[in-house]
Amino acid sequence: MKLDVLRIYFQLVVILFFASCAQIGPDKEYLKLKQEIEKGLDEEQAIRKRVHENMLRDTFDLDLNNKMGVIDSLNLIKAKAFLTAYGYPSISKDGKKLSDGIFNILQHNDVATMEKYIGQLKEKALKGEASKKQYALMQDRILVENNLKQLYGTQSAPRKNANGFITNQYYVWPIQDVKKVDSLRKEMGFKKTVEEYANDLDIEYNKDESIPLKN
Secondary structure, three states, X not given: OHHHHHHHHHHHHHHHHHHHHHHHOOOHHHHHHHHHHHHHHHHHHHHHHHHHHHHHOOOOOHHHHHHHHHHHHXXXXXXXXXXXXXXXXXXXXXXHHHHHHHHHHHHXXXXXXXXXXXXXXXXXXXXXXXXXXXXXXXXHHHHHHOOOOEOOOOOEXXXXXXXXXXXXXXXXXXXXXXXXXXXXXXXXXXXXXXXXXXXXXXXXXXXXXXXXXXX
């Protein structure tokens, strides 16, 4: 009888030991996705820097832009796989680079994708586990993409000429509450006012700006 009890006790100890090892040990798929997303962030930032340099020189490289689109598409597949399996990353648990990577991937994709995940980003940001600035940027981006006034004044747009063609003249997209926007920005961690932001980028800021009609 004592031997049976000892045998059962020993089996329970072994089961609990391996269960704890499984919990402590790294998830291989998690690590793989994390590394791929962080690598994708580096690639995405590098190619966008080259595209931006071309814009400053007023040149256009079709192959480079196509490559950027491919990188964005591949990064989105990996980001969605991570978000489905593990949810929006926490800075303290998953690291700032992964959090930045997920944000940049979502921010450079379609509005439906941003709308799907912004609730998770907001929840993490309010807990200090994601960037409040990134939440503000994505929220404004969603509003602008839906042709609505933005909250935090983070987004700009190019003006169009009388013929409807895009010009090189940029302006701050219309804001919902111009009297409160700078205090809202401060809550999100922005140190500069909208006016200072516009001056730094050498773009127009008109507090009475209205949403342009769609052509």
